[in-house]
Amino acid sequence: MSVTNTTRAERRPAKARKSPLREWFDSILFAVVAATLIRWLFMEAFTIPTPSMENSLMVGDFLFVSKLHYGTRTPQTPLQVPLTHQKIWGTNIPSYSTAIQLPSYRLPGFTHVKNGDVVVFNVPPRYLNDGIDYPTDLKTNYIKRCIGIPGDKLEIKQRVVYVNGTVMPAPPRSEQRYFIRTSEALDANFFRKYDIVNDYRDLNQPTENWKPQEQYNDSTKATSLVGYTVNTTADVIEKFRSFDWVKGIEPLIDKPGETMPSIYGAPTFHWNHDNFGPLVVPKKGAxxxxxxxxxxxxxxxxxxxxxxxxxxxxxxxxxxxxxxxxxxxFKQDYYFMMGDNRDNSLDSRFWGFVPEDHIVGKAVFVWMSIDPNPANLWNKIRWNRLFRIID
Known part of the structure; x- marks a missing residue:
């Protein structure tokens, strides 16, 4: 009689091999869970759809936003299709359910929102959220620069921002609106060379009622000038001044006391987007x-x-x-936000303060930039903007 020795491992039943379909499902599930956790806890990708932050951020910039800087918010709306925001991709079907709404808390971060930070936040007003009462964490994402933190006294005089009585320098690449007269017609290719893509308008009007700094004896020459309004940086304007065919440049600034009905605080206060305040940004406990x-x-x-x-x-x-x-x-802190494209930005001057519980994260760097209207295929990618730190 023979005896066969078997080990415990040999006596175990063999595991069934996963089918290719199950392996694909497991891989996709793992990727979705990992991406969801990274997106919630650490960093989220965004793209810039409008020119309100130009020239600091351009339409077509893709950037990463850190959740760690200010601390990650715990989910308020947990019943949501992963990796979506308001709608399921490509549809108008809501991607979430409000059957469960949780109180939201902020995990510890390693810094706080500071003056000058570029911040992503859920824009507060209902009318900027398609008229829908979204939960806070599902409101539309905006990106602006923080101008005032809790307790700051803020005032804007003739475009100049004052925080607690001190001038807050404009960001180096911020844009403002100017009126330019030239003796030559300019086209889109010219403006593109100076990164003026979304913000110029050809007025092409007679100039009898407009007197540039230089005076002309030849009235025919004066009335043949071409007029443009442009939103651009101070550096570009200095370059324009050196061109002999540029016959006059003037900033377009609202006058103090001129009331803009759409400005926050109207009609009680006679403010406009170039002259605003003073007012104090609400602070928790104040x-x-x-x-x-x-x-x-x-x-x-x-x-x-x-x-x-x-x-x-x-x-x-x-x-x-x-x-x-x-x-x-006040029960929480608030912030005052403005776009770097100061004359083409729907920001706190129009709709007020950003609550602390609406803050999403700090914009860190641009990892890709695609020109939506390139001059040629090679220029489709803005190579000089790749991996640019946001300051």
Whole structure:
């Protein structure tokens, strides 16, 4: 009689081999889970769709935004298709359910939002979210530069920003609007050489009522000038001044006291986008008296972003849960944001403050930049913008 020795491992039943379809499914599932965690905890990719941050950020820039700098927010809306925001890709079908809404907390970060930071945030007003009351973490993402942090006293005078009485220098590549008269017609290719792609307009108007710095004896020559409005940087304007065919340049600035109805605080305050404030950015724990002037700037904050129940707001009074209040203490910090393209940016000058719980992260660097309207195929990629640090 023979005896065969078998090990324990040999007595185990063999595992069934995964089918190719199961292997693909497992790989995709792992990739989705990993990407979702990275996107939530560490870093998220965004693209720039509008020129409000030009020339610091261009339309077609792809950038990474750090969640670690200011601390990651815990999800408020957990029932959501992974790697989506508001809609399922390519459809108008909502990608989320509000059946479960959780309180949102911010994990510790290694810094706080500072003056001058380029910040991605969920834009607060309903009308900028397609008129839909999205949960905070699903509101439309905006990117702007932080001009005022909690407690700052902010004022804009003739385009110059003052924070706590001190001039805040404009970002080096920020743009503003100018009116230019030339003796030559300019085309898109000319403006493209100076990165003026989205913000120029050919006025092509007679100039009898416009007097450039240089005066002309030849009236025929003067009335043959061509007019352009451009949004560009101060450095480009200095280059334009050196061209002998540029006959006059002047900044287009709103006058103090001219009321712009769409500006935040109107009609109580006679502000416009070049002359705004002064006002203090709300700070957690700070108390403000309630009157017609403070209601104009802080009333929407108290009503919409402070998580108060049953708020009734009038131009002269605020009641919370049926009780009129004479002062109010803010429950969270707020920020004031502006685009670097100062004359083509829908920012805090128009819709107010950004609450702390709307902050998404800090823009870190551009990893790719694609020109949506290139002069040729080689220039489709803006090579000089690849891996540019955002400052």
């Amino acid at each position: 108390t403000t008296p309630i009157n017609a002037e403070t209601i104009a700037v802080y009333g929407p904050v108290i009503e919409q972003y402070e998580h108060n129940d049953n708020v009734k707001l009038t131009p002269t009074s605020i009641t919370i849960d049926g009780k009129p209040i004479t002062s109010y203490t």
